[in-house]
Amino acid sequence: MRTIVFYFLVLILPINSLAETTVKLKIENVEKNGGKVYVSIFNSEPTYKSREVYLSFILNSDKEIVIKELNLPNGQYVFSIYQDSNGNGKLDTNLIGIPKEKFGFTNYDGKSAPGSYNRHKVVINEKVNEIVVRLYKI
16 A cells, blocks of 8 residues: 555655646736847845846847747746847946836836735746736836
8 A cells, every 4th residue: 555655655746746837927008129039037035135036038129029939837936028129138227226227026016126026926837827027117
């Protein structure tokens, strides 16, 4: 009996923990040909706080809406995105830290400062297959 339980756990648990979902990331309010779009994805609160990126990539800004399909393990994520309008590879800010370039987060409306992991996290699973992030310029 113990052998059967052991094999069940060995075979089933990894399948559940590795379940992936194809997600469509839709980035809105992109300035067409206004600089590359940098995407950073965080998969936990500690990595978000320490800025340890789970996955990052760069997209061209040839349209006002940029779409990218991703395969991600089911879980909780924060998407942090900015458009690098001057091509220096970083999000430029003024003296008090307010971004000079367009930026956005998941669950962010552009009306206040970005917040915690819990505020911006989205759950990805078989029921959630599209994430929309709008870029804002303050």
